[in-house]
Amino acid sequence: MLYMNGEYIPAERGYISVRTHGFAYGTGVFEGIRGYWNTDQKQIYLFRLREHYERLLRSCKIMRISLPYTVESLIESSVELVRRNEQHQDVYLRPVAYKADEIIGVRLHGLKDDYILTSEPMGNYVEIGGLRCGVSSWRRIDDNAIPARAKICGSYVNAAFAKTEAIQNGFDEAIMLNHEGHVSEGSAENIFLFQNGELITPAPSENILLGITRDTVMQLAKNELGINVRERQIDRTELYTADEILLCGTGAQIAPVVEVDHNPVGTGAVGPIGQKLQDLYFDIVRGRNSKYQDWCTPVYAEVASQR
Template identity: 75%
Template sequence: MNGEFIPADQGVISVRTHAFAYGTGCFEGIRGYWNEEDQQVYLFRAREHYERLLRSCKTLQISIPYTADQLVEISTELVRRNGQKEDVYLRPVAYKDAQIIGVRLHEVSDAFLLTAEPMGNYVEIGGLRCGVSSWRRIDDNAIPARAKICGAYVNSAFAKSEAMQNGFDEAIMLTNEGHVSEGSAENIFLVVNGELITPAPSENILLGITRDTVIQLAQREFGMITRERQIDRTELYVADEIFLCGTGAQIAPVIEVDHRLIGDGKTGPVGQKLQDLYFDVVRGKRPEYRDQWCTPVHSSVNAASLD
């Protein structure tokens, strides 16, 4: 927190903090996966996450004194200091920490914190039942979804609670124009006639790291192309397969939308293949991707100087 490694119970902010009052912060979620055979925690695509965090910071006029590479080093050092040899979840947050009254972004001081804690599955990965939300996805000209802005996730919270309180596992959100956008905190893919279809960046989606991973793996491993385009609500009902994806959700097949079975109501073959491959990749079991995407934690690299 602000350049120091400290016990989590000392990582506190004032009740007058600007980000607490107004949501003026941005964050990332980064997973680390434990590989028992290697006795190693691999952080998955950490650099890409931090590059996105810095883009979010630019949008919010937040300045932090680290590069993406330095943030990766700080992350590996934190997990090492915690002695974590398990699946972990890292939450970096850059935020406005001034203790002032007044809604603005400029001339407000900034701060940074990072936590690492054990984490299993965020959502059920064996088959989700989803409902299309009555809450519309925020628009780029309201709160840009391509930045992971803390306050924007109230929009997701409305949709998630509505879905769960209506008996579903997860929500699917539409744009103001009525096109499919994403889940409450996940990107969405449809499988139609052997192709992957996913909403385009113009549909107010977060440009997900896992989304990009799926597109690359599908092309490289299975020769499947991905079409990025507008998707109508009723296309969900007749898709061959649907799955959600994200750092938290990983790859989570959808078996039902609005009480309509997707396919035969079971995890489809494409979703299953991608899910199996994804878990091998993130745990460093595929050398060609390990070298490209996985950062080992328990090594001789020493980032202690950064504190």
């Protein structure tokens, strides 16, 4: 089952025409939202649901997409969809808002806007026990070309080029530079370097997506590990001298990097900071850390009432 334009319908009815504007031109925006199954509590927790939908509506604003939904109604439909699908495992929700007219012509104005939400089982998107990365020859797309702070469907072609190049070159994942040659992101993940006792991450001006998992890592590093986090420009060679490197995102979760361009990161194994952040993260998203329960939206009411 999925949710489409205000209705819960069987998944096989959730289709669009091949002439749809969003399909032909990439004129849509999306989110990726994870839900984590807690076996002991028989509960799914949807992680930072509110922040994801706040970002979706900001992306819509950039793309001139108008939806008849509030953040609250989007949250409610997400919980209800997982319930109706009777899912009892880790899940991935993908809300997509897109230009729905069946016309030829590139523009954003004067077009109908539609919305689809799906929910399906999902495990790890990338290896979380140690990634081997290569710096991509493809540069991160600039905010003045396609805004990086919005999750625009068409812009992910940029990530696809980098990811395929990395895989075909024998790596697990890509690290992308911006047009000035500074470190920007992974193919679809934010990046952190740990060196000289602090976490360093590219600033918003480096053509990054303002990631929700990125914000989570920053808060956990500061509040739980007492580590200073600094946003600044990062040069490529710093990747080769860092003590630890982490990629993070809703799909990637928290994924330590153990090698860049065939150079070992630190000792060449998952480091202590990455391991601590990963352990904290998985406790929180599965609802096992009451301090961060506001980040976790329970799906099934019988457990929610006990919290």
